Amino acid sequence: MSPYHHGERIAQERAGLLDNADFSSAAIGAAIPDIARDFLAEQPLIIIGGTDANGDVWASQLTGETGFISATSPTSVDIAALPTPGDPLHEPLTHATHLGMLAMEPTTRRRMRMNGTARPTPGGLHVTLDQVYANCPKYIQKREPTRRPTIPAAPRHSHELSTEQITFLTEADTFFIATTDLEGNADASHRGGNPGFLHTLSPTRLRWPDYVGNAMFNTLGNIQVNPHAGLLVPDWTTGTLLQLTGTATVDWDPQHADAVPGAQRIVEFTIHHIVQTDQASPLSWSTPQYSRFNPPPPQPIEGATA
Structure with missing residues (x-):
């Protein structure tokens, strides 16, 4: 059986990459490779994505000391954080x-995606992987x-980007996106580029280029x-997190x-x-060394706010 759902097959066909997607599907499994167990145990950060009671999709992150993520079996993960x-x-x-997860190690540029069902445990989560x-x-x-050491401030809510937030997004080189299929199965993914790749068209609209990837078209x-969909844009220096929920079109x-x-x-x-x-x-996090794969940032789009 194909690991792809109907929407993924539509996207792969529209991109003319069905054969590439079929080749990439061999990498998708339900078990954690032995080498990946050590990778997970070394991470201080994991990105998560899911849906709230209103049907809105959000991306967030969990952090902890080394070992707070552990592969308790080939098909399950425990996370000692909430x-x-x-x-x-x-x-x-x-x-x-349903929970989508992305373990990403910027130091080595390695990343690993995991999707499954999360259940609460005392002080954390137990995730059965799909x-x-x-x-x-x-x-x-x-x-x-x-x-x-840090003490998170009280979250601030709004429905439009402030001038400061627009400036912050204009300078961003990384964000994370959470999406789900019709059954609510969640996925968390990464988007990166040189500063300027994420455009603010207005206080309520963003635009970004979709670069060459693995042809799976999960997002x-x-x-x-x-x-x-939900976006998470981290300030890598201060630890501030900007979370956005809304709707996306391609x-x-x-x-x-x-x-x-x-x-x-x-x-x-x-x-x-x-x-x-x-x-x-x-x-x-330290000052970034930009990926050699990043295309040049696009020119400002006519009518954009930033």
């Missing part, structure tokens, strides 16, 4: 729910982490059947993509709700 009470995924994770696979190192900026395939017009360096397609995102938490993360 979202803080002000996080949009705090309440959904108080009961069994899908496990590694991703290529493209578009990951190299960074080194340090840990420092775009989910958007084909369920436009709800522009498949090749002429529009041709106008943006490296773009295969263009993704637009309409913001419905914003949560900003200052000093949310105890991790501070």
